[in-house]
Amino acid sequence: MSNKRLLVIIPAYNEEESISSTVDELTSTLPGVDYVVVNDGSKDGTERICLEHGYNYVSLPVNSGLTVGFQTGMKYALRNGYDYALQFDADGQHRPEYISKMLDLAVAEDVDIVIGSRFVNKCKEVSARMLGSRIITVAIKLTTGKRVADPTSGMRMFNRKMIERFANDDSLNPEPESISYLMKKGAKVREVQVEMRERQAGESYLNIPKSIAYMARACISILFVQWFR
Numbered sequence: 001m002s003n004k005r006l007l008v009i010i011p012a013y014n015e016e017e018s019i020s021s022t023v024d025e026l027t028s029t030l031p032g033v034d035y036v037v038v039n040d041g042s043k044d045g046t047e048r049i050c051l052e053h054g055y056n057y058v059s060l061p062v063n064s065g066l067t068v069g070f071q072t073g074m075k076y077a078l079r080n081g082y083d084y085a086l087q088f089d090a091d092g093q094h095r096p097e098y099i100s101k102m103l104d105l106a107v108a109e110d111v112d113i114v115i116g117s118r119f120v121n122k123c124k125e126v127s128a129r130m131l132g133s134r135i136i137t138v139a140i141k142l143t144t145g146k147r148v149a150d151p152t153s154g155m156r157m158f159n160r161k162m163i164e165r166f167a168n169d170d171s172l173n174p175e176p177e178s179i180s181y182l183m184k185k186g187a188k189v190r191e192v193q194v195e196m197r198e199r200q201a202g203e204s205y206l207n208i209p210k211s212i213a214y215m216a217r218a219c220i221s222i223l224f225v226q227w228f229r
Contacts, residue, residue: 002100002103002104002107004083004084004103004107005034005081005082005083005084006033006034006082006083006084006085006086006099006103006157007034007035007036007073007076007077007080007082007084007085007086008026008033008034008035008036008085008086008088008099009035009036009038009070009073009074009076009077009085009086009087009088010022010023010026010035010036010037010038010073010088010089010090011038011040011066011069011070011073011087011089011090012037012038012039012040012042012046012069012090013039013040013041013042013046013063013069014042014043014044014046015042015044015046015090015091016042016044016045016046016048016049018090018091018092019037019046019049019050019055019090020049020053021092022088022089022090022091022092023035023037023053023055025092025096026088026096029096029097029099030096030099030100033096033099034056034082035055035056035088036056036057036058036073036076037050037055037056037057037058037090038057038058038060038069038070038072038073039057039058039059039060040060040063040064040065040066040068040069041059041060041061041062041063041064042063043063047059058072058076060072066173066174067173067174067175070087070166070173070174071166071167071170071172073085073087074158074163074166074167075167077163077167078163078164078167078168082160082163083159083160084103084106084157084158084159084160084163085157085158085162085163086099086102086155086156086157086158087154087155087156087157087158087174088155089154089155092197093154093196093197093198094116094154094155094194094196095194095195095196095197098116098155098192098194098195099157101192102114102116102157102192103157105190105192106157106159106190109188109190110159110188111159111188111189111190112158112159112161112162112182112187112188112189113156113157113158113159113162113179113182113187113188113189113190114156114157114189114190114191114192115148115150115151115153115155115156115157115179115189115190115191115192116150116153116155116156116157116191116192116194116196117148117149117150117153117191117192117193117194118150118153118193118194118195118196119149119150120149120150120191120192120193121193122193132152132214132215133150133151133152135215135219136151136152136176136215136218136219136222137149137151139180139218139219139222139223140176140179140180140183140222142223143180143184143222143223144180144183144184146183146189148176148179148180148183148189148191149191150191151176151179151180151218152176153196154174155194155196156174156179162182162187165182175218176218176222177217177218177221177222180222
């Protein structure tokens with residue numbers, strides 16, 4: 001793996017059932033890797049587990065949502081001089097063996113954002129969830145002229161320039177609409193084929209109604225709202 005300084009940001013809300021296996025797998029796969037768990041006001045034992053295991057973590061006093069949790073991690077990365085930061089799920093879906101490949105690509109091609117994509121070499125399955133992903137892919141293509149095969153992937157790596165943007169711009173979030181917006185502003189984005197697992201424990205906050213609302217909001221933002229930013 002490159003000798004560039006990388007911080008893995010792990011936002012966590014009520015992930016007591018998976019946080020230890022996620023962090024332990026990360027550190028055993030990449031010994032010496034720097035990471036920070038951002039405990040987003042969890043009501044369960046997430047913070048206690050981090051404390052008992054000696055994990056590097058920060059805790060927000062109340063649940064503030066993914067955007068604030070991720071921005072907290074980016075501020076941490078900026079203040080501590082990291083060259084790259086990786087958004088990494090606490091629920092066990094993301095696999096750390098792909099991190100080195102993502103970092104090597106980012107460094108070799110001077111990429112601003114590297115997305116861990118499930119669909120570089122594989123086709124999307126036919127399902128309601130993937131229909132939403134296809135629609136967002138089309139929306140990004142229409143507005144940027146470039147294709148992102150897996151726009152909803154939460155496994156994303158950012159260079160120092162992007163760290164500064166996310167740390168200081170409250171209008172940005174770790175969602176497809178911000179990736180599209182940054183692409184329109186000239187950000188260089190690449191994708192690396194990865195495999196992901198299903199959530200290993202706990203429950204996703206995205207139920208069916210919330211998933212539909214998420215997709216609709218992302219498309220409206222990409223197709224319309226961003227023209228006025």
